[in-house]
Structure formats: C-alpha cells, structure tokens
Amino acid sequence: MSSGYLNINGWREILARTFDGCKVELNVSPPWLINPATRRRLKLDYLYPEISVAVRITGLTAKGQGRRSDWEEMEDTQRDQTREELCRINGVQLAVIDPFDDPVKQMDALLRILSRASRLLAKSNETQKRKQSGMDALGKAHQQATALRSRVSKQPDQVLASLAEGWRDREAGLAVELQQASQVEQKKPSAVVLKKIAALQSGQRVVHTHYGDGVVTAVNGDGDEKKITILFDADKERTFLLDRVADKLRPVK
Numbered sequence: 001m002s003s004g005y006l007n008i009n010g011w012r013e014i015l016a017r018t019f020d021g022c023k024v025e026l027n028v029s030p031p032w033l034i035n036p037a038t039r040r041r042l043k044l045d046y047l048y049p050e051i052s053v054a055v056r057i058t059g060l061t062a063k064g065q066g067r068r069s070d071w072e073e074m075e076d077t078q079r080d081q082t083r084e085e086l087c088r089i090n091g092v093q094l095a096v097i098d099p100f101d102d103p104v105k106q107m108d109a110l111l112r113i114l115s116r117a118s119r120l121l122a123k124s125n126e127t128q129k130r131k132q133s134g135m136d137a138l139g140k141a142h143q144q145a146t147a148l149r150s151r152v153s154k155q156p157d158q159v160l161a162s163l164a165e166g167w168r169d170r171e172a173g174l175a176v177e178l179q180q181a182s183q184v185e186q187k188k189p190s191a192v193v194l195k196k197i198a199a200l201q202s203g204q205r206v207v208h209t210h211y212g213d214g215v216v217t218a219v220n221g222d223g224d225e226k227k228i229t230i231l232f233d234a235d236k237e238r239t240f241l242l243d244r245v246a247d248k249l250r251p252v253k
Helices: 003-018 070-089 103-123 128-154 156-181 191-198 242-248
Strands: 025-028 044-048 053-057 093-097 205-208 212-220 227-232 236-241 249-251
Touching: 003 053, 003 103, 003 128, 003 156, 053 070, 053 103, 070 093, 093 103, 103 128, 103 156, 128 156, 128 212, 156 236, 191 242, 191 249, 205 227, 227 242, 236 242, 242 249
Parallel strands: 053 093
Antiparallel strands: 025 044, 044 053, 205 212, 205 249, 212 227, 227 236
16 A cells, blocks of 8 residues: 555544544535635535534545646635635634644644634533533543654654554444444343443553453443444554453453
8 A cells, every 4th residue: 555545544543533432524515615706615524513623634636637737726725725714714623634744743733723622612602511512522532632643753654554554444344334234233242241341441451352462542432332442562553342342352450
C-alpha cells in the first residue's frame, strides 16, 4: 500500500478513535453550507452534530488529475474560507486536516478545535442536560486525541502505519459484523462474564485468547454498543464490541 493511502487510512483511524461513540455524518452537505458566490452546496467529510464539530480533509488529489492552475488553487482557497466561515456562523467548529502534513501539527490543530468547541458549548444557551452530554463527549474526544498525539509524536511513520492497519481491521470487522448480523444471532456471554469485563479500565492489563497480552487503552459506549480498545504487546491496537469479546478476555492481576 502506498504511503499516501497509509496516511489517509491512518487519519481515518485517528478520527474513528477520537470521536468513538459520537454520532457521525459522512460526506454531508448541510442545507446551511451553501457557497453564496456559486449557490452550490459545499461538503464536510465528517460532521458530528451532537458536539457541533466537523472535519474537512484537504490535500487529496483526484486520480489522474494533473497540476492545478493558479486560478483553480485560488478557487479552492476561497471555498475553504467560505466553508470555515459558514461553519462558524452556524456554531460548528471546523477542523481542517491535511493527512500529508506534519501529524503532530495536525493533531494540535484538532485539539484546539475540540477545546474551542467545549468552551463555546459551556457558554451557550443550551439546556444543562445538553451541555453536560456534549461536554462529556468532547472531554472523551480530547482525552483520546491527546493520547494519540503522544504516540504519534514519538514515532510518526510507524504509528501512522499501525493506525492504518487498525483502520483496515476496523473495516474488515464491520464487514464481518454485518454478515453475522444477517445470519443467526450470536450467543452472548453470561451476565457475570460481561460484568467482570465491563469493570476493566484504561491502563489495566488483560490476556486475549487469540491476541495474547495487552493493555486496555479505552472503554467507551453503553449497552450493546459498549466497546473496549486494547493495545497488544505486538504493538497493534484493536477495538472490540464488549459483548463479543468478553468471553475471550481475562484480566491480569
């Protein structure tokens, strides 16, 4: 796989982990995101409506597309500025990510957006319940992004490659889950086993029947959507639905 795809897939995994548990809309053009100069809708690659955060991926060139003219570059810049301004007016904080630029710099930009979204939500006229829910989600996202930044800053190329592999595993896992969901329902582990595994916390060591020893890096979600993320000693991080992995995990004392 080319380095370009590694970077892109690595960032897809970063965003999936950062915003794990948040509702997401992909490749969306909200009705308020209309370029006044052309009357055409602009696009957001990711929109997280419950926390008023969006992500736009830049630096991508269509296959077979040659060098862009100065005029085309200027038009792109104007569209980007318009997109950012429309998001601001409509209360959405826009993170612009270039997967081919310095990943630490990009992570810092993402962290700033999350912090700004949290501050603005705290000052907003939203209900206390809405504020608390959004602040909790933003806090988790900021915590996860901070941990990822720490990893990326030490070994950028190696970590991005590992994250890209994690994205491929995630896609493969989703495909398997969809296939299994269309067949007979899987037997769920007992309530006792689920309760024991659900009590695991970040930093706790575990043993998986197939992947071996590792350390829990995150536990997110609720009910049937609860997920656990484990960094195995082979330096490969994987995320599982808790009720599908509970009978394969054992905490290490």
